[in-house]
Amino acid sequence: MVLSMTNSQLRTMYMRDHPPIIRPALEVHRLTSVSSFLHTRMHSSARNLWFRLLHNKVPSKVNLRPILRLPDEMCVFCGGRETTAHMLFTCPSHADAWTNYFALVFVPSGPLNMDQVSQDIMSLNLQEYRLLDSELKVSVFEAVTCLLTSVWRAKWQHHFDAVAPDNQSIVDRAMVNLRHLSALNIL
Numbered sequence: 672m673v674l675s676m677t678n679s680q681l682r683t684m685y686m687r688d689h690p691p692i693i694r695p696a697l698e699v700h701r702l703t704s705v706s707s708f709l710h711t712r713m714h715s716s717a718r719n720l721w722f723r724l725l726h727n728k729v730p731s732k733v734n735l736r737p738i739l740r741l742p743d744e745m746c747v748f749c750g751g752r753e754t755t756a757h758m759l760f761t762c763p764s765h766a767d768a769w770t771n772y773f774a775l776v777f778v779p780s781g782p783l784n785m786d787q788v789s790q791d792i793m794s795l796n797l798q799e800y801r802l803l804d805s806e807l808k809v810s811v812f813e814a815v816t817c818l819l820t821s822v823w824r825a826k827w828q829h830h831f832d833a834v835a836p837d838n839q840s841i842v843d844r845a846m847v848n849l850r851h852l853s854a855l856n857i858l
């Protein structure tokens with residue numbers, strides 16, 4: 672089945688639920704992000720999440736429904752359709768975590784538009800994001816990843832351990848990870 676598909680069909684399959692990549696893959700800013708991705712010292716679980724994201728293999732309900740025959744695609748927190756972007760970025764239940772984390776780490780550029788943030792992150796277009804001046808030695812890519820993995824972890828804690836996600840805890844954990852990563856980068 673897969674072998675008989677054209678390249679564009681394969682691409683459509685792998686990119687479903689992802690924003691289209693409009694810019695050519697070899698632009699310098701994307702190479703910078705990809706380079707950050709390849710050279711970061713972040714934990715293997717974060718790398719694993721990134722590989723899932725880039726290949727649209729995040730186990731959101733929309734992705735799992737056809738495989739597990741789930742009865743619905745609804746987010747348990749808000750009732751929205753649980754796409755990958757919804758699960759990790761745009762669900763209103765963790766909007767405060769993104770907003771507060773961005774206020775702590777990034778130079779503000781108007782109200783946070785999570786649809787745009789999710790598209791930028793999932794296509795590694797991070798050149799518009801600037802870190803606030805601080806002693807932290809991390810890249811934009813690493814800073815984004817710290818919150819992403821914290822949201823991811825909170826989702827699974829809710830799923831497996833029935834721990835209600837708490838936005839302040841999500842931000843706290845992301846900041847701990849950020850400082851840890853910075854210390855590794857300074858070494």
Ligand SMILES: [Zn+2]
Nearest residue numbers: 746748749762
């Ligand atoms: Zn939701």
